[in-house]
């Protein structure tokens with residue numbers, strides 16, 4: 001289990017000492033902010049598992065901080081526990097309506113504070129679990145299109161920050177409609193399942209394999225030069241040629257076409273998937289069952 005972290009945003013330094021004391025053993029690390037703005041900055045930077053947020057603060061109260069945190073994609077799902085003076089519990093309804101998970105009144109009762117933080121951490125884990133499941137393609141067990149789009153954004157940001165390059169491949173089953181028409185959709189699904197298992201099995205841990213939609217799959221090959229990307233794709237095409245799918249009428253095999261585009265270095269990152277798609281289209285036009293690498297030349301071919 002990874003380290004559990006909390007962020008405390010409260011203008012009263014004494015509260016920071018108290019929370020440190022009470023939450024020892026409940027979380028592994030506590031980040032501290034005495035000003036709302038620095039609290040929001042810490043939240044986006046550290047991505048804590050739970051945020052303890054004072055309601056009564058000067059300049060910007062806890063409600064405003066909550067509103068900002070709930071508007072940011074990075075911090076939206078972090079549970080917020082409001083801290084409030086016990087003569088101000090009328091505030092609590094408003095805080096919970098704004099997306100707060102819970103509240104604790106000051107002065108703290110240690111066991112109550114600890115129990116509420118533990119409950120918020122359980123909520124956080126459930127949200128993460130849901131998020132993991134929501135990124136998975138149900139048929140193949142590979143990542144889904146949403147996860148792919150995130151991975152593409154992440155890879156582009158990583159290359160902008162650190163340099164290097166990655167590859168994006170788009171794969172499409174050849175004549176999949178014929179498979180469905182000949183053997184039925186149940187067998188068509190079996191083709192996609194076996195294809196997904198083969199693609200997933202040949203990926204490196206740092207790569208991302210996703211079902212892009214229908215019979216189309218995508219790979220994001222992290223930290224990869226063109227030669228390595230070609231090797232991985234050719235190996236994949238070979239493995240797929242060997243797949244045998246059982247159908248009542250007997251076993252059959254199938255092939256895929258693949259388009260590969262490099263990103264980073266001299267290649268742009270923002271349209272890598274689209275370039276892979278153009279190369280894939282080219283592979284289909286050249287007779288299928290092959291890999292085409294996107295280059296300026298093949299792009300010229302496409303527009304001619």
Ligand SMILES: [Mg+2]
Pocket residue numbers: 010011012054055056057
């Ligand atoms: Mg205060």
